[in-house]
Amino acid sequence: ISGLPYSSIDFLLPQVGDYVLFGTYIIQLYTPLNWFGTYYRLIQSAFVDMENMLALLAEQKEVKRSSDESFELAVILTDAVFCLCVCVCSTEVLRDVTFTVExxxxxxxxxxxxxxxxxxxxxxxxxYDPQSGWIHIDGQDxxxxxxxxxxxxxxxxxxxxxxxxxxxxxxxxxxxxxxxxxxxxxxxxxxxxxxxxxxxxxxxxxxxxxxxxxxxxxxxxxxxxxxxxxxxxxxxxxxxxxxxxxxxxxxxxxxxxxxxxxxxxxxxxxxxxxxxxxx
The missing domain is CATH 3.40.50.300 (P-loop containing nucleotide triphosphate hydrolases)
Structure with a gap:
């Protein structure tokens, strides 16, 4: 370098544009890497939500529609009868409950x-349905x-x-x-x-x-x-x-x-x- 003229040495020194160019390249490199981390987090969260959704879809209905559920309830309001012998969620909550509401x-x-x-x-x-017993409204189960x-x-x-x-x-x-x-x-x-x-x-x-x-x-x-x-x-x-x-x-x-x-x-x-x- 000592043998080069002064103008050549000045050309080899970093200029302002070199710093700007270097910074621009670094930003263009790190921005996609930053998004990779964000996308990875979103994908992991989506997998967790998907597992919960599949577990929910695998749940069995407590009240299943029977084949004879074919007619509409017609209430003339003569009376509403409740005669229950109930066990709910495998735990005995009500037993031998019988009453009528007119x-x-x-x-x-x-x-x-x-x-x-x-x-x-x-x-x-x-x-949910009672494990035993029945509920009638206006004479209809x-x-x-x-x-x-x-x-x-x-x-x-x-x-x-x-x-x-x-x-x-x-x-x-x-x-x-x-x-x-x-x-x-x-x-x-x-x-x-x-x-x-x-x-x-x-x-x-x-x-x-x-x-x-x-x-x-x-x-x-x-x-x-x-x-x-x-x-x-x-x-x-x-x-x-x-x-x-x-x-x-x-x-x-x-x-x-x-x-x-x-x-x-x-x-x-x-x-x-x-x-x-x-x-």
Missing amino acids: AGQTVALVGPSGSGKSSILRLLFRF ISKVRQSSLRSYIGVVPQDTVLFNDTIGNNIRYSRVTAADQEVERAAMAADIHARILELPQGYDTEVGERGLKLSGGEKQRVAIARTILKEPQIILLDEATSSLDTQTERNIQASLAKVCANRTTIVVIYRSGCVMLC
């Missing part, structure tokens, strides 16, 4: 937690009718209300999607939540958030009650329907439910006898 009658199932009150409602909805027709006659207000990430109006309309706005508002009035909805920024178009996180527990329960009122079922199941409400709201809703449940067969599940007002 048409238009309201019956309360009162007892401590774990005594099988909600299990009776699930059996009536046919989420519910195991012999289509599940869709059976559930079309039943409205339930659950203890744990599940709401969709949609407007509060659509959440109420879920029980009857063809209902008009006026019918939704009447159902909300009967559930004592109409005034609270009007206080919201967008009224019935207000988003409730994932699983209804923007609403309080009492408001979610009143939305569930409005759903049931909108469906206008002939059989109503109330699974601790006012457990998340204050005393005044509970009394208002119980008064509304007393009107809604008139001339309808109603089964109320409660854990304390002081709540029995509909009966």
Whole structure:
């Protein structure tokens, strides 16, 4: 190098463009390598989800459709008869339970937690079948009718209300999607939540958030009650329907439910006898 002229030595020294070129090549090399790690993680996550999906598809139905499930349930509401001898999930939950609920009658199932009150409602909805015994509605065995027709006659207000990430109006309309706005508002009035909805920024178009996180527990329960009122079922199941409400709201809703449940067969599940007002 010492023998070269000064201009030649200056040419051999790194220039600014050389650093830029080197940096560009390094970025082009490391960016695909970085994406390889991301894709590998996504592929591993997809394999785990696929295993869970295949395990879910391999699950056997607890309630299987029998070959004689060929006719629709026709309810004239002469009576609803329950005669049960039940073992659920290989654990004896109910045994030698026999009772009859007449048409238009309201019956309360009162007892401590774990005594099988909600299990009776699930059996009536046919989420699973009793290992022995039977359930008749208006003289028809519910195991012999289509599940869709059976559930079309039943409205339930659950203890744990599940709401969709949609407007509060659509959440109420879920029980009857063809209902008009006026019918939704009447159902909300009967559930004592109409005034609270009007206080919201967008009224019935207000988003409730994932699983209804923007609403309080009492408001979610009143939305569930409005759903049931909108469906206008002939059989109503109330699974601790006012457990998340204050005393005044509970009394208002119980008064509304007393009107809604008139001339309808109603089964109320409660854990304390002081709540029995509909009966």
